[in-house]
Amino acid sequence: MSQDQRDLAFPIAQYLDRMRVLGVDPNFFMSAEYLYHKGVAPLSLPNGVWGLVEYGEYGWFLPPLDGLGHLFPARKVYAGLPNITGTEFLDYQFIYDPNRFLDLSGHHWSTFRKNIRKWPNRVGTPYSYRPLIEGVHEDQVADLLEVWAKGDTIHDPETMSRIALFGQHRWGLFSDEKLVGLNACDLNWKYINFRVCIDSGEPFIQEYLRYCFYTSDFVQESNRLVNDGGCLGLAGLEQFKMKLNPLRIDQIYSSNGSSGGME
Numbered sequence: 001m002s003q004d005q006r007d008l009a010f011p012i013a014q015y016l017d018r019m020r021v022l023g024v025d026p027n028f029f030m031s032a033e034y035l036y037h038k039g040v041a042p043l044s045l046p047n048g049v050w051g052l053v054e055y056g057e058y059g060w061f062l063p064p065l066d067g068l069g070h071l072f073p074a075r076k077v078y079a080g081l082p083n084i085t086g087t088e089f090l091d092y093q094f095i096y097d098p099n100r101f102l103d104l105s106g107h108h109w110s111t112f113r114k115n116i117r118k119w120p121n122r123v124g125t126p127y128s129y130r131p132l133i134e135g136v137h138e139d140q141v142a143d144l145l146e147v148w149a150k151g152d153t154i155h156d157p158e159t160m161s162r163i164a165l166f167g168q169h170r171w172g173l174f175s176d177e178k179l180v181g182l183n184a185c186d187l188n189w190k191y192i193n194f195r196v197c198i199d200s201g202e203p204f205i206q207e208y209l210r211y212c213f214y215t216s217d218f219v220q221e222s223n224r225l226v227n228d229g230g231c232l233g234l235a236g237l238e239q240f241k242m243k244l245n246p247l248r249i250d251q252i253y254s255s256n257g258s259s260g261g262m263e
Contacts, residue, residue: 011042015052015062018069020189027252028093028229029062029079031193033186037162054078059257075257086253091230092238094246095191098226101214111243116211118204125176129212132170132182140172140179141165148198155232164196171216173199173209181205183213191227192219210244 012035019030029035035052040061044050048067051060051074059076066072080086082093104113120127132141141164149157163184164170173181184196194213199205213219219226225247231238 012036012040012052015042015065016188018065022069022071024071025082026188026190026227027062027079027082027250028091028193028227031186031188033168034159034163034193034195035061037166038156038159049074075255077255080253080255082250082252084253086255088254088256090252090254091232093230093250093252094228094241094244095248095250096214096226096228096244097247098214098219098222100245100247101211102220108245112207112211112245115204115207119202119208122203123175127173127175129171129173129216132172134166137172137179138165141182144179144182144198144200147200160196160198164198167196169218170196171212173205173212181209183209185213185219185226187222187224190224192222192224194226194228206240 012032016026016030016032016035019026024030029038038054038061040052040054042050043053049064049072050067051064051072052062053059054061059078060074061078063077063080064072064074077086079090104116145161145164148154154160163186164182167184167186169186170182170184172179173183180200180202182196182198183194186193186195197206197209197213199209214226228241228244228246230252231241
């Protein structure tokens with residue numbers, strides 16, 4: 001984010017810092033960069049309750065705070081805190097230890113261990129995985145986004161596209177200098193959030209992209225666990241993430257109050 005963007009995001013940073021002070025275990029949506037690209041806005045109510053809303057339509061996007069900076073038990077919240085029950089299951093979040101990806105021996109890694117070799121063995125051209133440079137790769141990213149989205153239903157495509165194009169932490173997989181895969185992440189006080197993993201559709205490229213991400217210097221040197229988000233109700237994605245041997249799987253719930261109010 002630019003300095004102007006950071007200034008605009010200050011209420012977001014203030015909210016997240018309060019959550020950090022409260023010792024909250026953050027959900028997948030709790031990062032300043034993601035919330036900025038998502039377009040959430042701060043909202044204060046006359047009774048002193050404040051927090052973040054998505055376009056002001058649903059209710060609270062994340063659990064709000066009261067005037068003393070304590071968590072407020074709102075009736076309408078899109079994404080609650082991990083493993084705290086609401087009224088409707090929203091999604092899982094898969095938590096991984098990056099150090100586990102450094103040693104893929106053993107039966108529990110057998111499928112992933114075989115699959116990460118398949119794309120490099122088949123590609124047939126020089127390839128590299130490296131950071132994307134702002135202002136240099138946007139055309140190739142836009143082309144990759146178009147290929148990736150074709151024929152699929154993409155969850156929140158606007159936000160994902162903005163992160164792929166303008167995210168702070170992005171890496172590209174290049175085959176003969178053509179961009180064929182992209183990883184992007186953001187950070188909060190506890191986790192690296194693995195936000196975007198898009199590709200050209202080649203067989204087994206997803207496995208290789210994730211291997212590149214988890215074994216990268218950036219991730220390994222961070223000394224943080226990785227929150228890889230959920231599975232959006234897709235059985236195939238859930239099975240894929242289970243094969244990566246998560247450290248734990250959290251449940252995230254929404255609270256869909258019937259009052260129609262913001263409280």
